Amino acid sequence: MICGTIMLLFIEYVSKSKSGEKFMIINQDCVGCAQCVAFCEQDAIKVKGRAYIMEACIDCGFCAAYCPMKAIEVPV
Amino acid sequence: MKALIIGAGLGGLLSGARLARAGYEVEVFERLAMIGGRFTNIEYKGFKLSTGALHMIPHGPGGPLAQLLTEVGADVEIVRPSPLSMIRIPKIKGGNYYKEGYVDIPFSGFKNQFSMMNQLKLASLLVTTRINPPKEGTFGKWISRNVKEEWAFKIADAFCGWSLSLGCFDVSTKEAFAIFENLYRYGGSGIPIGGCRAVVDALADIITSNGGVIHTGADVSEVIIRDNSAAGLVVNNVEYFGDVTISDIGHLETSRLCNGAVESGKHTQYFEKIRKIMPSAGVKICLSSDEPLIGHGGVIFTPNARRINGMNEVTNVDPGLAPPGKHLLMSHMCVQQDRLKYLEDEIDLGLHDLKEMFAGKKYEVLLIQSHSNGWPVNRSASGLDVGNKTPFTDLYVVGDGAKGEGGIEVEGVALGVSATMDIILGQGNRLDGCN
Ligand SMILES: Cc1cc2nc3c(=O)[nH]c(=O)nc-3n(C[C@H](O)[C@H](O)[C@H](O)COP(=O)(O)OP(=O)(O)OC[C@H]3O[C@@H](n4cnc5c(N)ncnc54)[C@H](O)[C@@H]3O)c2cc1C
Ligand code: SF4
Numbered sequence: 386m387i388c389g390t391i392m393l394l395f396i397e398y399v400s401k402s403k404s405g406e407k408f409m410i411i412n413q414d415c416v417g418c419a420q421c422v423a424f425c426e427q428d429a430i431k432v433k434g435r436a437y438i439m440e441a442c443i444d445c446g447f448c449a450a451y452c453p454m455k456a457i458e459v460p461v
Numbered sequence: 462m463k464a465l466i467i468g469a470g471l472g473g474l475l476s477g478a479r480l481a482r483a484g485y486e487v488e489v490f491e492r493l494a495m496i497g498g499r500f501t502n503i504e505y506k507g508f509k510l511s512t513g514a515l516h517m518i519p520h521g522p523g524g525p526l527a528q529l530l531t532e533v534g535a536d537v538e539i540v541r542p543s544p545l546s547m548i549r550i551p552k553i554k555g556g557n558y559y560k561e562g563y564v565d566i567p568f569s570g571f572k573n574q575f576s577m578m579n580q581l582k583l584a585s586l587l588v589t590t591r592i593n594p595p596k597e598g599t600f601g602k603w604i605s606r607n608v609k610e611e612w613a614f615k616i617a618d619a620f621c622g623w624s625l626s627l628g629c630f631d632v633s634t635k636e637a638f639a640i641f642e643n644l645y646r647y648g649g650s651g652i653p654i655g656g657c658r659a660v661v662d663a664l665a666d667i668i669t670s671n672g673g674v675i676h677t678g679a680d681v682s683e684v685i686i687r688d689n690s691a692a693g694l695v696v697n698n699v700e701y702f703g704d705v706t707i708s709d710i711g712h713l714e715t716s717r718l719c720n721g722a723v724e725s726g727k728h729t730q731y732f733e734k735i736r737k738i739m740p741s742a743g744v745k746i747c748l749s750s751d752e753p754l755i756g757h758g759g760v761i762f763t764p765n766a767r768r769i770n771g772m773n774e775v776t777n778v779d780p781g782l783a784p785p786g787k788h789l790l791m792s793h794m795c796v797q798q799d800r801l802k803y804l805e806d807e808i809d810l811g812l813h814d815l816k817e818m819f820a821g822k823k824y825e826v827l828l829i830q831s832h833s834n835g836w837p838v839n840r841s842a843s844g845l846d847v848g849n850k851t852p853f854t855d856l857y858v859v860g861d862g863a864k865g866e867g868g869i870e871v872e873g874v875a876l877g878v879s880a881t882m883d884i885i886l887g888q889g890n891r892l893d894g895c896n
């Protein structure tokens with residue numbers, strides 16, 4: 386079961402990486418406070434009313450630790 | 462005695478510092494990887510921007526926050542700018558917005574913008590309302606009854622929008638006049654040198670140097686209630702026990718951690734009351750420029766803008782808040798709850814205002830920050846605060862979800878913390894202010 390889940394995640398990772406799509410998801414709780422922007426070393430977040438993750442994101446998950454709304458979902 | 466504190470925002474840290482100085486063993490739990498909540502700096506492109514507050518303490522070095530900081534021994538320099546505040550009015554009287562240019566007049570000059578008749582009326586109201594402050598209805602309605610003139614609504618909206626992120630029809634008359642009284646008593650705003658972070662770092666130092674602990678990445682998931690009293694907290698699945706618990710996350714959020722103990726049975730009255738607490742929303746737009754856009758550190762109220770209520774350029778007081786040779790201007794606009802679904806359009810109107818006001822000047826939009834819902838400008842829109850007690854003994858709420866009357870933003874936080882300390886430590890607990 387766990388092996389299967391890991392396998393699925395891996396396949397998703399490979400396909401997402403190939404297509405350039407990102408794992409990080411900004412959910413609807415985002416208020417657009419831009420706190421995450423200041424902590425992203427890749428300059429991969431843009432904010433206007435809400436946050437948008439850009440191509441440069443490397444899925445490091447660092448920004449999520451600074452989001453007051455738990456709006457950045459990190460894949461586990 | 463041991464104190465457990467939920468949240469390392471200004472309210473949590475002020476409480477922690479005060480209790481640590483009183484000999485309590487203090488443990489603070491902060492969900493995020495950083496402390497300070499909506500009152501600290503974030504570094505961006507070499508600028509010291511902020512998570513929330515515009516590096517401004519509403520009553521400056523003479524206010525409740527400054528007094529509490531001195532009391533706990535926090536060494537923060539708060540500078541009152543000169544001029545303190547100005548009003549930007551269109552160059553052509555009655556002109557729309559600032560398209561045809563503008564002039565900045567001292568704040569006290571707002572009276573001269575009224576009709577002759579209302580100027581006389583205002584002069585008498587300024588005296589009578591101090592003796593007998595009005596209390597009924599909303600401030601907007603009070604204006605409608607007393608000085609019905611478009612300018613009155615404009616200047617009241619700019620003032621309420623800047624200081625409370627509310628329109629004048631959303632502020633109670635009682636709260637508005639309590640705020641004016643505090644302005645007479647404590648004076649106008651000041652800028653903490655080093656920005657908001659200087660304040661929270663000084664408080665954190667006091668906590669830790671008195672043996673307290675501040676945990677980051679520590680998400681409180683439950684307040685353990687036993688015999689109608691707060692016995693402890695569950696944090697990242699670990700239980701902590703203490704003698705008193707202080708929450709810096711507002712009444713409603715705190716009640717959600719109490720495992721149904723508030724909603725159920727005998728506390729329904731309290732629950733109904735706290736369900737009515739509404740947060741206020743707003744947008745801060747940060748600009749950088751090589752040349753100053755304002756040229757002083759005071760507030761500029763912009764009653765004739767479409768959305769922007771006011772702005773400040775803090776680098777005229779503390780150049781360290783920007784990289785060498787740069788300036789930092791922050792503008793604030795209130796966003797009405799029913800406009801939140803059109804937030805991007807609201808932001809565009811704010812940007813348009815700035816473009817008009819700084820036409821011909823070179824600047825860059827550094828960051829646009831919006832605040833609402835669970836991360837608002839003000840957790841309890843002024844006048845809706847229900848005090849610091851909860852239905853449970855040994856559980857108190859501080860912060861901008863439980864401010865003292867007439868306390869603008871962080872001044873209200875400080876008044877609420879002082880009131881809570883009076884309950885926990887007893888009246889007459891004040892320290893002498895030495896380290
Ligand atoms: C745009 C904007 C402009 C402002 N301008 C000014 C200004 O110029 N002057 C002024 O005086 N005020 C201003 N304010 C208001 C001021 O910033 C706030 O009143 C103040 O920072 C609130 O502090 P607090 O301690 O009540 O709450 P917060 O700062 O929100 O602190 C609460 C802390 O609790 C943490 N937390 C939440 N849930 C949990 C949990 N379950 N477990 C552990 N930790 C948790 C949060 O992460 C946070 O750090 C402004 C606010 C905004 C947003
Ligand atoms: S920190 Fe969170 S709430 Fe704020 S803009 Fe980023 S994702 Fe949105």
Ligand code: SF4
Nearest residue numbers: 425442443445446448
């Ligand atoms: S996951 Fe890392 S790279 Fe991607 S936006 Fe967040 S901090 Fe930036």
